[in-house]
Amino acid sequence: MAVLLSTKAHTMEDWKAALLAVDPSLEIRLFPEAGAPEDIEAAVVWTAHDMMELRRYPNLRLIVSMGAGVDHLFRPPGPPPGVPVARLVDTRLTQGMTEWVLLNVLRFHRQDLEYRDQQARRVWHELPAPETSARHIGIMGLGELGSDAARALRALGFPVMGWSRRPKQVEGVETFHGPDGLLAMAARADMLVCLLPLTPQTRGIINARLLGAMKPCGYLLNAARGGHQVAADLLAALDSGHLAGAALDVFEPEPLPPDSPFWSHPKVILTPHAASITIPASAAPQVVENIHRAREGRPLINLVDFAAGY
Known part of the structure; x- marks a missing residue:
């Protein structure tokens, strides 16, 4: 199973390196090179990612937002039904x-x-x-x-x-x-x-x-x-x-x-939406922790409340 990573092009490799530093066993695919849709178990995404595109992955069990805000994930059509979403508290x-x-x-x-x-x-x-x-x-x-x-x-x-x-x-x-x-x-x-x-x-x-x-x-x-x-x-x-x-x-x-x-x-x-920029090395441990929890069926951390919208 693989993790799909989708963010700004100039930070993609930094995120990949940070996640692998926490867990070298992860298979990470950089969007749009997702490979076989059935391989994707988690998607770590930022604001520009198309939510409709995530519905291509039948085994998706977790979406992680690369920031504290998650309003971008609620744009129509929103996340795939039944897939939990976690945000960063870093x-x-x-x-x-x-x-x-x-x-x-x-x-x-x-x-x-x-x-x-x-x-x-x-x-x-x-x-x-x-x-x-x-x-x-x-x-x-x-x-x-x-x-x-x-x-x-x-x-x-x-x-x-x-x-x-x-x-x-x-x-x-x-x-x-x-x-x-x-x-x-x-x-x-x-x-x-x-x-x-x-x-x-x-x-x-x-x-x-x-x-x-x-x-x-x-x-x-x-x-x-x-x-x-x-x-x-x-x-x-x-x-x-x-x-x-x-x-x-x-x-x-x-x-x-x-x-x-x-x-x-x-x-x-x-300033150009730069007040606080997520640093991959700092945020990666909780992202990997949630990937492991999703695999093992354990409760996720920093889970988004869909009813509240954050």
């Missing part, structure tokens, strides 16, 4: 996301946009010192990524709030839940950080109503999915001055079209 992936959040929170907090503008204009002017304890950060999503970012922000002295669809408790974080709770948190937030999974319930959640509920001159950080943000509403909030800035790692569609106004917007810091 310490290095989590650390990378927390680094991106800290980088951009501090960039806005320490007035980096303003100082870069002054530099471009050759202006020597000291801005008022920011007060960390007065800068309230609201995190949308209190899963593995959101909880870790919250802890790191608290360690720097920021007051941190967090929102989830259902009630949750995170030490040292004031928590909110439900639609009313999200607006209540936004009303007190100087910065909103979106780390939510993309589901039908969260699509378009960063809209005019939510942005309008924020304090004037606030900031938005989105490293979750482009489908969370309504681009026209976000641009309107930036252009009106209600938002002072945005750090955006995700867009819809991706790659971001060359004519998108986000590219040149003076209040936008833009």
Whole structure:
């Protein structure tokens, strides 16, 4: 039996080497060279892979997403019926996301946009010192990524709030839940950080109503999915001055079209869906563990809840 590997071409060999380093006995086939369809028992895939194509493999018993998000696997027609899907919960992936959040929170907090503008204009002017304890950060999503970012922000002295669809408790974080709770948190937030999974319930959640509920001159950080943000509403909030800035790692569609106004917007810091990139050597052990569990009929780790969508 074989494992099908399908990801970006330039990382395919790295993933193969990382998986074989954990278990040299694995037979790994690089898509599209899958060989006999009946040989494939597991598919380790990323966002560009066609879900319909996976229905060609009659003995498929496991699909593994190469990232924390799995919304790409739910695009029609979705995974083959009855085949379990696992996602990655990896310490290095989590650390990378927390680094991106800290980088951009501090960039806005320490007035980096303003100082870069002054530099471009050759202006020597000291801005008022920011007060960390007065800068309230609201995190949308209190899963593995959101909880870790919250802890790191608290360690720097920021007051941190967090929102989830259902009630949750995170030490040292004031928590909110439900639609009313999200607006209540936004009303007190100087910065909103979106780390939510993309589901039908969260699509378009960063809209005019939510942005309008924020304090004037606030900031938005989105490293979750482009489908969370309504681009026209976000641009309107930036252009009106209600938002002072945005750090955006995700867009819809991706790659971001060359004519998108986000590219040149003076209040936008833009990265190409690179906030946290999965490192094969770090993630491979849990992928191999799940392959072994699937073979042996044991419970899988980090199994996706199809009802919840993540």
